[in-house]
Amino acid sequence: RYQEVQILYQIGQTVLTSPDLKTALEKILSEAVAVDSFDLGTILLVDPSGRKIEAAASRGYRDPANIERRPSEEATKWSRYRAGWYRNTTVVENVAESEGLRTLKREGIQSAVLTPVRAGEKTLGILQVGSRTPRQFDAEKVRLLEAIGNQMGVAIQKSSLYEEAKRNLDRIQALREIDLAITSTLDLHGILHVLLEKIDLV
Numbered sequence: 001r002y003q004e005v006q007i008l009y010q011i012g013q014t015v016l017t018s019p020d021l022k023t024a025l026e027k028i029l030s031e032a033v034a035v036d037s038f039d040l041g042t043i044l045l046v047d048p049s050g051r052k053i054e055a056a057a058s059r060g061y062r063d064p065a066n067i068e069r070r071p072s073e074e075a076t077k078w079s080r081y082r083a084g085w086y087r088n089t090t091v092v093e094n095v096a097e098s099e100g101l102r103t104l105k106r107e108g109i110q111s112a113v114l115t116p117v118r119a120g121e122k123t124l125g126i127l128q129v130g131s132r133t134p135r136q137f138d139a140e141k142v143r144l145l146e147a148i149g150n151q152m153g154v155a156i157q158k159s160s161l162y163e164e165a166k167r168n169l170d171r172i173q174a175l176r177e178i179d180l181a182i183t184s185t186l187d188l189h190g191i192l193h194v195l196l197e198k199i200d201l202v
Contacts, residue, residue: 004144007031011151021159025057025152029127032148033059036141038129040107042067043117043152045125053125066103087123089115089146091137095130104130111135115145119153127152174198 011028018024025043033041040060044053058067092098092112095105104112109130117125127149181194 004140004147007035007144008147008151011148015151015155015158018155021155022057024155024159028148028152028155029057029059032127032129032145035129035144035148036131036135036137039132040104040109040128040130042128043125044128045117045156046123056125062107066106087116089113089142089149091142093134093136104128108132111137113137113142113145115142115149117149117152117156119157122153124153124156 011031014024014027014031018027029041029043032038038060041058042055043057045056046053055067061067090113092101092114095101095109095112101109101112107130110132111134112128112130115127116123117127127145129145175198178194178198181191
C-alpha cells in the first residue's frame with residue numbers, strides 16, 4: 001500500500017509539474033512499467049478526430065517499426081475499442097494464444113495487462129504493459145495499473161483544458177486588436193490588413 005501511495009503521489013506531481021502532455025505521459029509510462037518490472041509499455045490514445053487510436057508514448061520496443069500502427073491492425077484495434085474491448089482492464093497471461101495483439105506478439109510479449117485510460121466515465125485510450133516471460137499477475141499490481149490509467153486521464157484533461165484556455169485567450173487578444181484597428185483609424189486598407197491577419201490566426 002505504501003509503495004502504491006508513493007507511486008501515485010509521484011505521478012500526481014508529474015501531472016502538476018510537466019511542461020507538456022508528452023513529457024507527462026512518458027514519465028507516467030516509466031512508472032507503470034516499473035510497477036512489476038515490465039519489459040514493454042505503450043500508451044495508445046484516441047485521436048482528436050475520434051476515428052482511430054495512436055501511440056502517445058512507448059518503452060521497451062526492440063523494433064521501433066512496431067510502435068507505428070499498421071492500417072489493418074489500427075482498424076482492428078479501433079473496432080475492438082468501439083466495441084468496448086478496452087473499456088475494462090484485460091489481463092492476458094498467454095498472449096500467444098490470444099486473439100489479436102499482433103504487435104505484442106511480434107515483440108515477443110508472453111503476458112500483458114491492458115487497462116483503460118479514463119477521465120470519469122470517458123475512456124481516452126489504453127495503457128498496455130507486457131512481459132517477455134510468462135507471468136501470473138498479482139491483483140494488487142493490476143489495481144495499481146488501473147489507478148495509473150486514471151491518473152493519465154487527469155493529465156490528458158489538464159492538457160486539454162490548458163490548450164482550450166490558451167486558444168480562447170488568443171481569440172480574445174485578436175478581437176481586441178481588431179477593435180483597436182477599427183476605432184483608432186479611418187484607413188480602410190489598414191483595417192482590412194489587421195482583419196485578414198487576425199482571421200488567419202483564429
